Amino acid sequence: MDSPAETLVVRSPRQTVSLLRNRSRRPRFGRERERDPAAAAAAGPKPSEVYGFVGSITTVIATAVYLAWAYTPEPWLNSLGITYYPTKYWAVAVPAFVMVAVALSLLAYVGSNFLATPTPTSFNTIFDEYSRERANTIDATEQEEAERPIEPISDMSIHHINTLMFPN
Secondary structure: OOOHHHHOOOOOHHHHHHHHHHOOOOOOOHHHHHHOHHHHHHHOOOHHHHHHHHHHHHHHHHHHHHHHHHHOOHHHHHHOOOOOOOOOHHHHHHHHHHHHHHHHHHHHHHHHHHHHOOOOOOHHHOOOOOOOOOOOOOOOOHHHHHHOOOOOOOOOOHHHHHHHHOOO
16 A cells, blocks of 8 residues: 555656646635736736727827828829828818817816915915814823824814914
């Protein structure tokens, strides 16, 4: 009869590979799966990676076609059999329209932020409905302060800020 140590002896690389394939593995979830390269390879590429790859290839091809159309003279396009295409006016007009639209949208964004911001003299710049008053604390010794829990977050009053900034 063979001893248990002799039955576990692997005699060839092929047996080693077959034993590795046949062993049972527990399923991996969450961060454990992300760290496992075998599970990541079996899952395939992420959809965001595929979309990014397809988008970058499409952008490169569209740019090449646009530049070929914009810079190739019309007689050359006609000799290649390409007769139905927009006029060269649009090669300049579309990028100009896009740049103006981007500039105007940035200007509109900055303007909407200015409209949403209260004036400097408004009390809303000092406190609003989300302000939290600081709880009154009594002066304590260092030992009592070390044992006291951390205070909840709160706003400092404008009077306290003024005394800190202008101690006079």
